[in-house]
Amino acid sequence: MCLAIPVEVREILPNDMAKVSLNGVVKLVSTALVDDLRVGDYVVLHVGYALAKIDPEEAARTLEMLASAGAIA
Amino acid sequence: MKYVDEYRDGELARGIAASIAREAAPSREYRLMEFCGGHTHAISRYGLEDLLPDNVRMIHGPGCPVCVLPMARVDMAIACARDPRVTLCIYGDLMRVPGSNGASLLRARAEGADIRMVYSTLDAVRIAEARPDREVVFFAVGFETTTPPTALAIRAAETKGLTNFSILCNHVMTPPAMRAILDSGDVESVRVEGFIGPAHVSTVIGTRPYEEFAQRYGKPVVVAGFEPLDVVQAILMLVRQINERRSEVENQYVRAVVEAGNLKAQAVMDEVFERRETFEWRGLGWLKDSALRLKAAYARYDAELRFDLVEAPARDNPACECGAILRGVKKPRDCKVFGTLCTPDTPMGSCMVSPEGACSAHWTYGRFRETAGRERSRLA
Amino acid sequence: MSKHHPVRRRLDIKNGRVDLTHGAGGRAMGQLIEDIFHAAFDNDWLRAGDDQSAFDVAAGRMVMTTDGYVVSPIFFPGGDIGSLAVNGTINDIAMAGARPLYLSASFIIEEGFPLADLQRVAASMGEASRLAGVPIITGDTKVVERGKADGVFISTAGVGLARVGRPLSSDAARPGDVVLLSGTIGDHGVAVMSKRENLEFETEIVSDSAALHGLVAAIMAVGEGNVRVMRDPTRGGLAATLNELAHRSRIGFSIEEDAIPVRPEVAAACEFLGLDPLNVANEGKLVAIVAPAAAAAVLAAMQVHPLGRGAVAIGRAIADENRFVQMRTSFGGGRIVDWLSGEQLPRIC
Numbered sequence: 181m182c183l184a185i186p187v188e189v190r191e192i193l194p195n196d197m198a199k200v201s202l203n204g205v206v207k208l209v210s211t212a213l214v215d216d217l218r219v220g221d222y223v224v225l226h227v228g229y230a231l232a233k234i235d236p237e238e239a240a241r242t243l244e245m246l247a248s249a250g251a252i253a
Numbered sequence: 254m255k256y257v258d259e260y261r262d263g264e265l266a267r268g269i270a271a272s273i274a275r276e277a278a279p280s281r282e283y284r285l286m287e288f289c290g291g292h293t294h295a296i297s298r299y300g301l302e303d304l305l306p307d308n309v310r311m312i313h314g315p316g317c318p319v320c321v322l323p324m325a326r327v328d329m330a331i332a333c334a335r336d337p338r339v340t341l342c343i344y345g346d347l348m349r350v351p352g353s354n355g356a357s358l359l360r361a362r363a364e365g366a367d368i369r370m371v372y373s374t375l376d377a378v379r380i381a382e383a384r385p386d387r388e389v390v391f392f393a394v395g396f397e398t399t400t401p402p403t404a405l406a407i408r409a410a411e412t413k414g415l416t417n418f419s420i421l422c423n424h425v426m427t428p429p430a431m432r433a434i435l436d437s438g439d440v441e442s443v444r445v446e447g448f449i450g451p452a453h454v455s456t457v458i459g460t461r462p463y464e465e466f467a468q469r470y471g472k473p474v475v476v477a478g479f480e481p482l483d484v485v486q487a488i489l490m491l492v493r494q495i496n497e498r499r500s501e502v503e504n505q506y507v508r509a510v511v512e513a514g515n516l517k518a519q520a521v522m523d524e525v526f527e528r529r530e531t532f533e534w535r536g537l538g539w540l541k542d543s544a545l546r547l548k549a550a551y552a553r554y555d556a557e558l559r560f561d562l563v564e565a566p567a568r569d570n571p572a573c574e575c576g577a578i579l580r581g582v583k584k585p586r587d588c589k590v591f592g593t594l595c596t597p598d599t600p601m602g603s604c605m606v607s608p609e610g611a612c613s614a615h616w617t618y619g620r621f622r623e624t625a626g627r628e629r630s631r632l633a
Numbered sequence: 634m635s636k637h638h639p640v641r642r643r644l645d646i647k648n649g650r651v652d653l654t655h656g657a658g659g660r661a662m663g664q665l666i667e668d669i670f671h672a673a674f675d676n677d678w679l680r681a682g683d684d685q686s687a688f689d690v691a692a693g694r695m696v697m698t699t700d701g702y703v704v705s706p707i708f709f710p711g712g713d714i715g716s717l718a719v720n721g722t723i724n725d726i727a728m729a730g731a732r733p734l735y736l737s738a739s740f741i742i743e744e745g746f747p748l749a750d751l752q753r754v755a756a757s758m759g760e761a762s763r764l765a766g767v768p769i770i771t772g773d774t775k776v777v778e779r780g781k782a783d784g785v786f787i788s789t790a791g792v793g794l795a796r797v798g799r800p801l802s803s804d805a806a807r808p809g810d811v812v813l814l815s816g817t818i819g820d821h822g823v824a825v826m827s828k829r830e831n832l833e834f835e836t837e838i839v840s841d842s843a844a845l846h847g848l849v850a851a852i853m854a855v856g857e858g859n860v861r862v863m864r865d866p867t868r869g870g871l872a873a874t875l876n877e878l879a880h881r882s883r884i885g886f887s888i889e890e891d892a893i894p895v896r897p898e899v900a901a902a903c904e905f906l907g908l909d910p911l912n913v914a915n916e917g918k919l920v921a922i923v924a925p926a927a928a929a930a931v932l933a934a935m936q937v938h939p940l941g942r943g944a945v946a947i948g949r950a951i952a953d954e955n956r957f958v959q960m961r962t963s964f965g966g967g968r969i970v971d972w973l974s975g976e977q978l979p980r981i982c
Binding site for chain 2: 250
C-alpha cells in the first residue's frame with residue numbers, strides 16, 4: 181500500500197493530469213502535488229498521484245555511493 | 254525499469270553486506286527497526302536477512318496502515334458498506350482484513366454489499382460522479398503517503414459540487430507511532446537502537462520530523478528508498494552511526510526525499526484535515542494526536558457523521574499476536590497460531606492479510622527458513 | 634399445403650440484441666443458432682441440427698475435460714472469451730499428453746447482449762477451432778434475464794484420445810527432474826487487467842491465449858516416457874502450478890528467478906499493480922517436468938516450435954518434505970514462491 185514506483189512523464193495534460201510510463205506501460209495520473217513537471221521527468225507515483233520528482237543528479241550520486249560501498253569487498 | 258533495476262543489483266548488495274559484516278562489531282548486537290511495511294516487504298521478498306551478519310537484527314515496525322487498523326474501525330467500514338445506499342470504495346488490501354465475528358469486507362460483498370476495489374481516489378470520485386444515485390464512500394486508510402491523495406479527492410468533490418461523496422477517515426501519522434515504540438513499556442525487550450525511516454512517507458513529510466528521535470531519544474534514523482540496495486545501504490549507515498555513537502537523521506533516499514518534504518502535499522493535508530485527540534492503533538493502544546479527521550468545514554464529507562457510524566469496542570482474537578508483532582516484541586514465528594490456524598487463506602489478524610504485514614511477508618517469502626531449526630536458506 | 638410461408642427476416646446483427654425469445658426454443662432461437670453459431674463453426678455435425686453429435690471412438694483411453702469461461706471484459710487485447718474457451722479446453726486435454734478431438738460449447742447469454750458482440754465471439758471461436766483443427770460439434774444456448782449473467786458465459790467440454798504409454802500424472806515428478814517453461818509469463822493476466830475498469834492502463838501486451846496441442850505433440854515425440862507431467866499455468870500463475878505439482882508429487886522445487894522470462898512491459902504493469910508475475914494467469918504457456926536425461930532434447934524440441942521459441946529450463950525438482958517451491962532471487966537471496974491467497978482480481982479466465 182505504500183507501494184510507490186518511479187515513472188517517466190510522457191505527456192502533460194490539463195487539470196493537473198499527466199500520462200506517465202513505466203517500461204512502455206502508460207497510465208493517466210494526477211500531478212496536483214508536484215510543480216514544474218516536464219516531459220521526460222521522472223516522478224514517484226503512489227495510488228494514482230505523483231508525490232515527488234526524482235532528482236537525476238542525486239540518483240546518480242546514490243548509485244556512485246552504492247557502487248563504491250559495494251565494491252570495497 | 255529506470256530508477257528501479259539499478260537499485261536491485263545483487264552483486265553490489267553482497268558487497269555492501271560484506272561491509273556491514275566487517276564494520277559490525279562482533280561483540281555486540283545491532284537492533285534496527287524498519288518502521289515501514291514496505292521495507293518489511295522488501296526485506297522478505299529479496300531475502301535481505303540472508304545477507305546480514307547474525308548480530309545485525311531487523312525488527313519489524315508498525316508502519317503498515319492496514320495492520321494497525323483496529324478491528325473496531327474495520328467493523329465500522331463493514332457496517333457502512335452494509336447500508337444499501339452505500340457504494341464503498343477501498344484499496345485492494347483491505348478486502349480480507351478480519352472484522353469481529355469472522356466478518357470482512359469480502360464476506361460483506363458476498364452478502365450483497367456494494368464494495369469496489371479502486372487503484373486511486375481519482376477512481377472513487379469518478380464513481381461518485383457517474384452514479385449520483387449512490388452514496389459513494391471512500392475507505393481512507395494510510396500513513397502520510399496516502400493522505401494527500403485523499404485530501405485532493407475531497408477538494409475535487411468540492412470543486413465538482415458532489416453531494417454523494419464522503420470518506421471514512423482512518424489516516425494515521427508516522428512520528429507518533431515511532432514515539433510510541435520508544436516510549437512503550439517494551440523498551441527493554443525491544444531495545445530499538447536505530448530506525449530505517451519510511452521512504453515515501455518521507456517524500457511527503459520530509460526528514461525534519463525524525464529529528465526528535467535522533468536528538469531527544471538518541472536514536473539514529475536513516476530514511477531509505479524501497480529497493481533492496483537502498484535498504485542495505487541504510488543498514489550500513491545505521492551501523493556506522495551506532496559505531497561512531499552518532500544519532501543523526503540521515504537521508505539515503507536523496508533522489509526523492511528533501512528535508513522539507515512536499516510542501517504542496519503538506520498544505521493540502523493541513524487544509525482538509527485536523528488531528529484527532531486520540532485514536533486506537535492495533536498493538537500500540539490509544540495514541541494522542543496520532544490520526545486525522547476532516548475539519549469542521551468539510552464535515553459534510555465525513556462518512557462517520559453522515560451515516561452516524563458508531564465505533565463499538567472490539568477485541569482481537571486472543572490468540573492473535575499482531576499487537577506484539579507490530580511493537581516488535583514478537584516475531585511471526587512466536588505466534589502460536591501462525592501458519593496453523595492463521596494463514597493468508599484464513600487470516601486471524603491483519604498482519605497476515607496485508608502484503609506489508611510481518612506475518613504475511615514471513616509466510617509468503619520466508620517461512621522456509623523455519624524448517625529444520627534455524628538452518629539458513631539452502632540457496633544461500 | 635399452407636399458403637403461408639413466413640418471411641425469414643435476417644438477424645439484425647448490427648443493432649440487434651439477444652432477447653428472451655432467443656432462448657425460448659422456438660424459431661427465434663433456431664435462427665440465432667444457425668445464423669451465428671453454425672455460420673461461425675461450420676461443420677457437418679452442426680449442420681445436421683441435432684441436440685447431440687456422434688463420432689467413432691478409436692481404441693484406447695479417452696480423455697475428457699470441462700471448463701467454464703467468465704472472463705471480464707469479454708474482449709481483451711489478444712483474444713476474447715470465445716478464443717479463450719476454445720484454446721483453454723484444448724489445452725486441458727493436451728496437458729494430459731492426449732490428442733484433442735472434439736469440443737462442445739454451451740452459451741448462457743444475458744438478455745440485451747448485442748448480437749454484433751455475439752457474432753464476434755462466435756467468429757473468434759470458429760477461427761480458433763479451425764486453426765487448432767478441433768471442431769465444435771455440439772452446443773447449447775440459453776438466455777437469462779438482464780442482470781443474471783454478465784454478457785455471456787461459456788461452458789465447454791472437450792474429448793481427446795490418450796497417447797499409448799505411461800500416462801502423465803501430477804504425482805509423477807521426482808527429485809532431480811528438470812522444470813521447463815515454454816515462454817514468458819504474465820501476459821494474459823496483464824492484458825485482461827489493462828482493460829479492467831478502475832485499473833486501466835495503456836499497454837501493447839496481448840494475451841498469449843493459444844492452443845498448445847501442437848507443442849505438446851512435439852514434446853511427446855522426443856520425450857516419450859521421460860515426460861512426467863505437463864500443466865498450463867492459468868489461474869494463479871506459475872506459482873500455483875508449481876505448488877500444486879509439489880504437493881501432488883510430494884517434492885519441492887528449486888528455481889532461479891533470473892531464468893524465468895517476463896516481458897519488461899508485463900514486469901512494469903505488475904509493478905504498477907503491486908503484483909508478482911509469478912501469480913498472474915497465462916493462457917498459452919506450459920510447464921513440463923522432464924527426467925534429466927531427456928531434458929535437453931525436449932527443450933530443443935520446444936524451442937523449434939512456434940509456441941515454444943522462448944522455452945527455458947527454470948529449475949529442478951528437489952527432495953523436500955515441506956514441499957516448498959524455493960527460488961533464488963535475481964538479487965541473490967532466497968525466498969519461497971507460494972500460492973497467492975484469495976482472489977486478488979476476479980475473473981481473469
